[in-house]
Amino acid sequence: MVMKKRFSISQFIMAIMMIILTLTMIIPIMNIAAKSFSSPESSRSMSGLRIIPKDFDLFNYKIVFSHPILVPAIINSVIITVVGTFINILLTTTAAYVLTRPKLTLKRPLMVFFIIMMLFDPGTVPEYLVVQKIGLMGSKWAVILATAVNVYYLIIMMRYFEAVPQSIVEASVIDGCGNMRSLTSIYLPLAKSGVATITMFYAVVRWNEYFRATIYLTRKSTDSVLQVILRQFVVLGDTVSILGQQALFDYNAIARADYAALKGATIMVAIIPILILYPFVLKFYAKDALAGGIKE
Amino acid sequence: MKKNEVERPVNRSLWNRLKNEKLLYLMLLPTLIYFIIFRCWPIINMRLAFFQFKAKGDWPFVGFKYFKMIFSSPGFEQIMKNTLVISFLKYILLFPFFIIFAIILSEIRSNGFRKYVQVVSYLPHFLSWVVIAGIWINALSLEGGLNQVLSIFGMKSIDFMTDKSKIRWILMICEGWRSLGWDSIIFYTTIIAIDQSLYEAARIDGAGKLQIIRYIVLPALITPAVTMFILNLGFFLNAGFDQVFNFSNAAVQSRIDILDTYIYRIGIEGGQYSLATAVSLIKGVVGMLLVLGTHIISKKLTGKGVW
Structure with missing residues (x-):
């Protein structure tokens, strides 16, 4: 084979394009991080392109983690993410197990039902009325239960279960292994990477959930979740409800605060759990794409 | 079986x-x-x-009253137009870029650099729209990074997020920013699964890089492209609610008010449940018909559909 040229114009142009593209992702996020970790005096005049903190200071994070609305919101987000993901996994794995039994009589009608449920979205108000009717308005359970199963992830889970070698399953049936045992001691361990994949996906969706929390958790300001408060603060620019809690704060701290940097710190609190999960998402789900290997 | x-x-x-x-x-x-x-x-x-909504007791039947109300309300035409324009930008104009990105990715020779591009470009997909809006509002503000880059080229600062003439383009570019990497995985994995012997044969026949892309890579991408395209059409009346909801502000609202933000406003905020449900119903039915229709047409023309 002919040796490839070590340098070519097309490779160079593509590299430049990709570098610019990735910088549009790296710089804005790093800039927010840099502002949030700087002292308010320095962050106020900080360039929008700077990615290193100036006068490192945890001032903004001290406000976030002692804030009377943000702290309960962070706790609520964690509760909804943990309990919600647990319920997601419980339902999705059992449903995927049942739907992958080869001889299941009602398999086809059930799959058709689930796919229709996936394609047709009844809309916000009809669901809102159901939540009202069953008395879950204002409860975390409304947010947790309203997205208990995602059909798309259910289908991904089914693919992983289908890949479990039938010979092992048959051997266990001969040994008298029932459905429950078969799921917990054969399918779940053998489809570990599948379970890990959908756990990541569900956890990310749970953590990022804001819309249902916006409409269902409206009773008290301490009922809400981080994304909703973040939206109020950063998107709607409602600094009053965030910093208006002056009685609870040290007056000097409020006067010192740089709103942009404080917003940055709140955004970072919402991003960091995602950054922690991200390597695992890549490890389990995108590994084929990353390895440049074979599809499916 | x-x-x-x-x-x-x-x-x-x-x-x-x-x-x-x-x-x-x-x-x-x-x-x-x-x-x-x-x-x-x-x-x-x-x-x-x-039906007319009542909190207690039966709902009285009113026929098509709410549908007539929707179509005769003065703002509806603009909302419909906004929805279609934004969807066109996001789902049709942006579409080729996913394929281009996947092809460039597969052409990069350095494994390390390719992995770097992938790791960075997949990340925005996992951030919530609230966080993305926060990042963009910061980067596009008057003191933000983008305006600083513009000032290097001697251009005047622009307040992008409140600029009526630019906001729809911002929505489109931001959509690309978020999903270019992740949504092109399907195309990328299709490209790398192409049999290497096809490339070899083409090279022996004297095909250049562009000819290989034209005659080997693009044909292989037709199937995933058709599938993605049809599924996108199903979202055509959604126009990406989460994004619009978080990028909206008083200055630009008239340009990006879409069906779903309208439903939220009249239904959840305004309490007009029946009216909001009527809009949802139109949306749901049209969405289903679009998917079915394009599926059938595509099956007739190319023999390929979603299922």
Whole structure:
């Protein structure tokens, strides 16, 4: 084979394009991080392109983690993410197990039902009325239960279960292994990477959930979740409800605060759990794409 | 599968088979209950489009009253137009870029650099729209990074997020920023799964890089492209609610007010449940018809559909 040229114009142009593209992702996020970790005096005049903190200071994070609305919101987000993901996994794995039994009589009608449920979205108000009717308005359970199963992830889970070698399953049936045992001691361990994949996906969706929390958790300001408060603060620019809690704060701290940097710190609190999960998402789900290997 | 069914004893009636599988259905029960309460019940509630909402007692039937109200309301035409324009930008104009990105990615020779591009470009997909809006508002503000880059080239600062003439383009570019990496995985994995011997053969025949892309890579991408495109059409009346909801502000609202933000405003904020449900119903039905229609047309023309 002919040796490839070590340098070519097309490779160079593509590299430049990709570098610019990735910088549009790296710089804005790093800039927010840099502002949030700087002292308010320095962050106020900080360039929008700077990615290193100036006068490192945890001032903004001290406000976030002692804030009377943000702290309960962070706790609520964690509760909804943990309990919600647990319920997601419980339902999705059992449903995927049942739907992958080869001889299941009602398999086809059930799959058709689930796919229709996936394609047709009844809309916000009809669901809102159901939540009202069953008395879950204002409860975390409304947010947790309203997205208990995602059909798309259910289908991904089914693919992983289908890949479990039938010979092992048959051997266990001969040994008298029932459905429950078969799921917990054969399918779940053998489809570990599948379970890990959908756990990541569900956890990310749970953590990022804001819309249902916006409409269902409206009773008290301490009922809400981080994304909703973040939206109020950063998107709607409602600094009053965030910093208006002056009685609870040290007056000097409020006067010192740089709103942009404080917003940055709140955004970072919402991003960091995602950054922690991200390597695992890549490890389990995108590994084929990353390895440049074979599809499916 | 078929063979098994034939071998099954004849006396095992449907009922007996279900009885034997009862533990399996019991395991499926929680999931079914979830779908019945949170999916089927709302679908039944959609009848509200034809009824007047009452918190207590029966809902009186009003026929097409709310549909007439929607189509005769003065703002609706603009909302419909916004929805279609934004969807056009996001789902049609942006579409080729996913394929271009996947091709460039597969052409990069350095494994390390390719991995770096992938790791960075997949990340925005996992950030919430609230966070993305926060990042963009910061980067596009008057003191933000973008304006600083513009000032290097001697251009004046622009307040992008409140600029009526730019906001739709911002929505489109931001959509690309978020999903270019992740949504092009399907194209990328298709490209790397192409049989290497095809490339070799083409090279021996003297094909250049562009010819290889034109005659080998692009044809292989038709199937995933058609599937993605049809599924996108199903979202055409959604226009990406989460993004618009978080990028909206008073200055630009008239340009990016879409069906779903309208539903939220009249339904959840305004309490006009029937009217909001009527809009949802139109949206749901048109979305289904679009998917079915394009599926059938595509099947006729190219022999490829979604299923």
